[in-house]
Amino acid sequence: MAERITPRAESYSDWYIDIIVQAKLADYSPVKGSMVIRPRGYAIWERMQSTLDRMFKDTGHVNAYFPLLIPMEFINREAEHVEGFAPELAVVTHGGGEELEEPYVVRPTSETIIWSMYKKWIQSYRDLPLLINQWANVMRWEKRTRLFLRTTEFLWQEGHTAHATAAEAEEETLKILNIYQKFAEEYLAIPVLTGKKSASEKFAGAVDTYAIEAMMQDRKALQAGTSHFLGQNFAKAFDVTFQDQNGELDLVWASSWGVSTRLVGALIMAHSDDNGLVLPPRIAPYQVVAIPIFRDKNKEEILAYTDKVVEQLDPSVRHTVDTDNSNSPGWRFAEWEMLGVPVRIEIGPRDMQNSQVVLVRRDTGEKIPVALDDLRERVNTLLQEIQTGIFQRALQFRSDNTHVCETYDQFTALYAEDGPGGFAEMPWDGDPETEARIKADTKATIRVLPFGNEEKAQGKTDPVSGKPARYVAIFAKSY
Amino acid sequence: MAERITPRAESYSDWYIDIIVQAKLADYSPVKGSMVIRPRGYAIWERMQSTLDRMFKDTGHVNAYFPLLIPMEFINREAEHVEGFAPELAVVTHGGGEELEEPYVVRPTSETIIWSMYKKWIQSYRDLPLLINQWANVMRWEKRTRLFLRTTEFLWQEGHTAHATAAEAEEETLKILNIYQKFAEEYLAIPVLTGKKSASEKFAGAVDTYAIEAMMQDRKALQAGTSHFLGQNFAKAFDVTFQDQNGELDLVWASSWGVSTRLVGALIMAHSDDNGLVLPPRIAPYQVVAIPIFRDKNKEEILAYTDKVVEQLDPSVRHTVDTDNSNSPGWRFAEWEMLGVPVRIEIGPRDMQNSQVVLVRRDTGEKIPVALDDLRERVNTLLQEIQTGIFQRALQFRSDNTHVCETYDQFTALYAEDGPGGFAEMPWDGDPETEARIKADTKATIRVLPFGNEEKAQGKTDPVSGKPARYVAIFAKSY
Numbered sequence: 002m003a004e005r006i007t008p009r010a011e012s013y014s015d016w017y018i019d020i021i022v023q024a025k026l027a028d029y030s031p032v033k034g035s036m037v038i039r040p041r042g043y044a045i046w047e048r049m050q051s052t053l054d055r056m057f058k059d060t061g062h063v064n065a066y067f068p069l070l071i072p073m074e075f076i077n078r079e080a081e082h083v084e085g086f087a088p089e090l091a092v093v094t095h096g097g098g099e100e101l102e103e104p105y106v107v108r109p110t111s112e113t114i115i116w117s118m119y120k121k122w123i124q125s126y127r128d129l130p131l132l133i134n135q136w137a138n139v140m141r142w143e144k145r146t147r148l149f150l151r152t153t154e155f156l157w158q159e160g161h162t163a164h165a166t167a168a169e170a171e172e173e174t175l176k177i178l179n180i181y182q183k184f185a186e187e188y189l190a191i192p193v194l195t196g197k198k199s200a201s202e203k204f205a206g207a208v209d210t211y212a213i214e215a216m217m218q219d220r221k222a223l224q225a226g227t228s229h230f231l232g233q234n235f236a237k238a239f240d241v242t243f244q245d246q247n248g249e250l251d252l253v254w255a256s257s258w259g260v261s262t263r264l265v266g267a268l269i270m271a272h273s274d275d276n277g278l279v280l281p282p283r284i285a286p287y288q289v290v291a292i293p294i295f296r297d298k299n300k301e302e303i304l305a306y307t308d309k310v311v312e313q314l315d316p317s318v319r320h321t322v323d324t325d326n327s328n329s330p331g332w333r334f335a336e337w338e339m340l341g342v343p344v345r346i347e348i349g350p351r352d353m354q355n356s357q358v359v360l361v362r363r364d365t366g367e368k369i370p371v372a373l374d375d376l377r378e379r380v381n382t383l384l385q386e387i388q389t390g391i392f393q394r395a396l397q398f399r400s401d402n403t404h405v406c407e408t409y410d411q412f413t414a415l416y417a418e419d420g421p422g423g424f425a426e427m428p429w430d431g432d433p434e435t436e437a438r439i440k441a442d443t444k445a446t447i448r449v450l451p452f453g454n455e456e457k458a459q460g461k462t463d464p465v466s467g468k469p470a471r472y473v474a475i476f477a478k479s480y
Numbered sequence: 481m482a483e484r485i486t487p488r489a490e491s492y493s494d495w496y497i498d499i500i501v502q503a504k505l506a507d508y509s510p511v512k513g514s515m516v517i518r519p520r521g522y523a524i525w526e527r528m529q530s531t532l533d534r535m536f537k538d539t540g541h542v543n544a545y546f547p548l549l550i551p552m553e554f555i556n557r558e559a560e561h562v563e564g565f566a567p568e569l570a571v572v573t574h575g576g577g578e579e580l581e582e583p584y585v586v587r588p589t590s591e592t593i594i595w596s597m598y599k600k601w602i603q604s605y606r607d608l609p610l611l612i613n614q615w616a617n618v619m620r621w622e623k624r625t626r627l628f629l630r631t632t633e634f635l636w637q638e639g640h641t642a643h644a645t646a647a648e649a650e651e652e653t654l655k656i657l658n659i660y661q662k663f664a665e666e667y668l669a670i671p672v673l674t675g676k677k678s679a680s681e682k683f684a685g686a687v688d689t690y691a692i693e694a695m696m697q698d699r700k701a702l703q704a705g706t707s708h709f710l711g712q713n714f715a716k717a718f719d720v721t722f723q724d725q726n727g728e729l730d731l732v733w734a735s736s737w738g739v740s741t742r743l744v745g746a747l748i749m750a751h752s753d754d755n756g757l758v759l760p761p762r763i764a765p766y767q768v769v770a771i772p773i774f775r776d777k778n779k780e781e782i783l784a785y786t787d788k789v790v791e792q793l794d795p796s797v798r799h800t801v802d803t804d805n806s807n808s809p810g811w812r813f814a815e816w817e818m819l820g821v822p823v824r825i826e827i828g829p830r831d832m833q834n835s836q837v838v839l840v841r842r843d844t845g846e847k848i849p850v851a852l853d854d855l856r857e858r859v860n861t862l863l864q865e866i867q868t869g870i871f872q873r874a875l876q877f878r879s880d881n882t883h884v885c886e887t888y889d890q891f892t893a894l895y896a897e898d899g900p901g902g903f904a905e906m907p908w909d910g911d912p913e914t915e916a917r918i919k920a921d922t923k924a925t926i927r928v929l930p931f932g933n934e935e936k937a938q939g940k941t942d943p944v945s946g947k948p949a950r951y952v953a954i955f956a957k958s959y
Contacts, residue, residue, distance in 0.1 A: 028600065043545055070633070075510075107586075122507075
C-alpha cells in the first residue's frame with residue numbers, strides 16, 4: 002500500500018476515489034467520462050451478475066441481445082422518452098467511410114429497439130408474457146462523472162417484459178423490485194428503502210417508477226435500482242397489439258427494470274472504511290486469504306502447514322493464498338485489508354506449533370485464534386456473522402440518520418450546510434411545486450414514497466405548503 | 481412447425497437462414513446489418529461463454545471491461561491496424577447535443593484502447609504478465625451480412641495479454657489456440673484444423689495469426705477463432721515499456737485472441753439437417769425433452785408417470801417437459817427436432833403400462849425403448865454417444881472432402897463451378913503473388929499453414945509457380 006487513502010472525515014469523495022484507484026477496481030480512461038473496470042472491480046461485477054442472473058432465471062426470465070445502435074427516429078416516438086434522453090445521446094453519423102442517411106444513437110436504454118421487435122413477435126395472447134432480460138453496455142452523455150456512480154458508458158441489465166394485462170405488468174414490476182431488494186440486502190448487505198418515485202423523478206416514458214434507495218456513509222441517498230410500470234406507452238409508440246382470448250385487439254402492457262455497475266460504487270460507499278474496501282462475504286470474489294508468515298529457514302514447513310490449513314476450508318469458500326513475503330507481515334495485512342477480503346488467516350511459526358491459526362475479521366478487526374480442527378466450522382459461521390454484521394451496522398446507521406420532520410424548520414436544518422443530512426420523513430401535499438421548492442431550498446429530493454405511506458398521510462399537513470398531506474415522503478440529498 | 485425448412489440440396493444458404501428464423505435463434509433488426517439474438521440463440525451463446533470463461537480462468541486469465549468508444553487517433557497509430565480497420569468503422573461525432581472536438585470510433589477490436597491503459601499499468605517486469613480477457617460487443621461496418629456469421633455488431637471475447645519476452649507471448653498465443661481447438665472439438669463437436677495464417681490473411685497489426693478452421697456441410701471453410709502474436713507492435717504504438725530484471729528498458733510483448741457469436745453460426749452449419757437444428761449435448765441448452773402423449777381421460781396418470789420418468793434423470797442433465805398437447809404428437813416431435821434437443825423421451829400409455837419409455841436420438845433418428853430402471857444410465861451414455869457421434873460424422877465428412885493436390889489442374893477442378901469444393905492440400909512457394917493468382921482463379925484462399933508443414937514441403941514444388949515449395953498449405957473457399 003504505497004499511497005495513503007484519504008480519511009472519510011477529511012474528504013468523503015477523495016476517500017471513495019482513493020479506494021477505487023488503490024484497490025485497482027477501476028481507472029480513468031482516455032475516453033471522456035468512460036472508465037475502465039479493472040479485473041478486481043470486474044470480479045465483483047461478475048458475482049453480482051451471476052447472482053442476479055440466477056434470480057431472474059428462477060423467476061422465468063430469459064436473456065437475449067438487441068442492437069447497440071438505435072435509429073434516431075425511434076427515440077422520438079415516445080414523447081416523454083425523447084425529452085428525457087435526447088440531451089444525453091451519443092450519435093453515430095458515419096459508417097464504413099460514408100455519412101449515414103439516418104443517424105443512429107448508441108442505446109441509452111433499449112425500450113424503443115426492443116418494442117420495435119416485440120411488434121414482430123407478438124400477435125396473440127399466446128405469445129405473452131415475454132420475460133426478456135439483456136446484459137449490455139449503455140451510454141448516456143453525462144457532464145459530470147464519477148467512477149462507477151455516473152459514467153458515460155456503463156454496464157447493466159435491462160429487463161423488458163410484455164403482458165396481456167395491466168395487473169400482470171404491475172405484478173412483474175413489483176416482483177423485480179422485490180428481487181432487487183433481496184439482492185441488495187442479502188448479498189450486498191445494503192439495507193434499502195422501497196417505494197414509488199414522485200412524478201418528477203420517474204423514468205422518461207414510465208407510468209410508475211419504483212426504486213430501491215440506499216444510504217451511503219455520508220448520509221446521502223443512492224438510487225440502486227429501478228423497476229418501471231410502463232403501461233401501454235411503448236406499445237402505443239410501436240403499435241404493438243395482440244389478440245386476446247375473446248379475439249379482441251388490445252395494446253400490450255409493459256415493464257422495464259435495471260441495475261448497473263453503479264452497484265459496485267454503492268457497495269464501496271456503503272461499507273468501506275479508512276483502511277480500504279470492506280466486502281460482504283456473499284459478494285466478495287475472495288472470502289478468505291491465507292497469509293503464511295515465514296523466513297527462508299522455515300519456509301518449507303510453514304508452507305506445508307498452510308496447505309494443511311487451506312485443505313480444512315469448506316470447498317465452497319472462495320480463497321487465495323498469499324505466499325509473496327517480499328514485504329513485511331504488516332504491509333501484507335494492510336494490503337489485504339485494503340482489498341476488502343472478509344477474513345484473513347494469519348499463519349505463523351507459533352500457530353504451526355500450536356496447531357492453530359489466527360482469523361482476523363476485516364469488518365471489525367477482531368482477532369480470533371482457532372484450532373485447526375475447528376477451522377472449517379468457524380470460518381463458515383464467521384462468514385455468516387460478518388455478512389449479518391455488515392448489514393446490521395448499515396441498518397443501524399440508516400436508522401440513526403433517519404429523521405421524522407414535523408416542521409419545515411426541522412427539515413431545512415437537516416440539510417443546511419453544516420446540517421447532519423440523512424433521510425427525512427415528511428408529509429407532502431403531492432404538488433410538484435412544493436417538491437420543487439424544497440429542492441431549491443435544500444437540494445433534498447423525494448427518494449421514495451414508501452408502500453402504505455398514503456394511509457400514514459391521512460390527517461397530516463404538509464409543513465411547507467400548509468395544505469393537507471397526500472403522502473409521507475422520504476427525502477434526502479442524493480447521488 | 482408452421483413453415484417448411486428449405487432442404488440443403490435446394491439452397492444451403494436458405495436452409496441456414498430458415499433454421500435460424502424458425503428455431504427463433506435470431507432475427508433481423510431495424511438496424512442495417514445488426515441482428516437480434518433471440519433467447520434460444522442467446523442460450524447457446526451463454527453456454528459457450530460459460531464454458532470458455534471457465535477454460536480461460538483455469539489458465540490464469542481474468543476479465544475486465546474497457547470503453548466502447550476509442551479516440552479515432554488511437555486507431556491511426558499502428559499502420560497495418562488502421563489500414564485493416566479504417567474502412568469498417570462506425571464513428572460517433574456528436575455527444576450530449578454537441579459536435580465532439582475529436583470523433584470516437586465504436587471499437588472494432590480493442591488493442592488500441594487496452595494498450596493505452598497498459599501504458600499506465602506496466603512499469604516493471606513485476607507487473608507482467610497481464611492476462612486480461614473482455615466479453616464485449618464490437619462493430620465492423622460490413623457491406624454484406626449474414627445472421628451470426630457476419631454482422632455489423634457482434635458479441636465476442638477478446639483476450640489481450642502482455643509479456644516480458646517474445647517466447648512467453650508466443651506460448652500464450654498457442655496456449656489459447658489449443659483452448660479454442662479443445663472447445664470446438666470437445667464441446668461444439670466441430671473438428672478444426674489449426675495452424676498459421678499466410679501474411680495476406682493475418683490480423684491487421686499482428687506478427688503472426690493462428691486460427692482454427694472448420695469445414696461446413698457445403699464444404700466451405702469457416703474461420704472459427706484466431707489467436708495473434710502481436711510482437712511489440714502495439715507496445716511501440718503506445719510506448720509501453722518495462723524495466724526488466726537487469727534494470728534495462730524494453731518494449732512489452734503481446735498476444736490477442738478472440739471468438740465470437742459467429743461460433744453459433746458455425747454450430748448450426750456444421751451439424752444441422754433438413755429437419756432443423758442438431759445440437760451436441762455438451763452445448764445444448766436442453767439436452768433432453770420429455771414429451772408425454774395423453775388425452776383428457778388419461779392425462780393425470782400420464783403426467784404422474786412423466787414426473788416419475790423425469791425424476792429418474794441424472795440431476796446434471798438439462799431437461800424440459802413439454803406438456804402442451806394442443807398439437808398432434810407428430811407435430812410436437814417435429815417441433816422439438818427442429819429445436820435440436822439431442823434426446824427426446826416419448827412417453828405414451830403403452831410405455832406407462834410397460835414401465836418404459838422410448839428415447840429418440842436427434843442426430844440419427846434411432847428409437848431406443850428403455851426400461852424405467854435403466855433410464856438414468858442409458859441417457860447418460862446416450863448423451864456421450866451422441867456427442868461423439870456428431871463429432872465423428874463431422875470428422876469423416878472433412879476427411880472425405882479433403883484432397884491432396886499435386887497439380888494445379890486437380891486444384892482448379894475442385895473449385896470449378898460444378899466442382900466438389902472442400903479442403904485442398906497443396907504445396908506453396910510462399911509468394912503472395914502465387915496466393916493472389918490462386919484466389920483470382922478459384923476464389924480459394926489459404927486457410928492455414930498447418931504445424932509442421934514446412935518440413936513436409938521439403939523437396940516439393942509449387943504446382944502453380946513451378947518454384948520450390950516452402951509450405952504445404954490448406955486451401956478452401958470460405959465464409
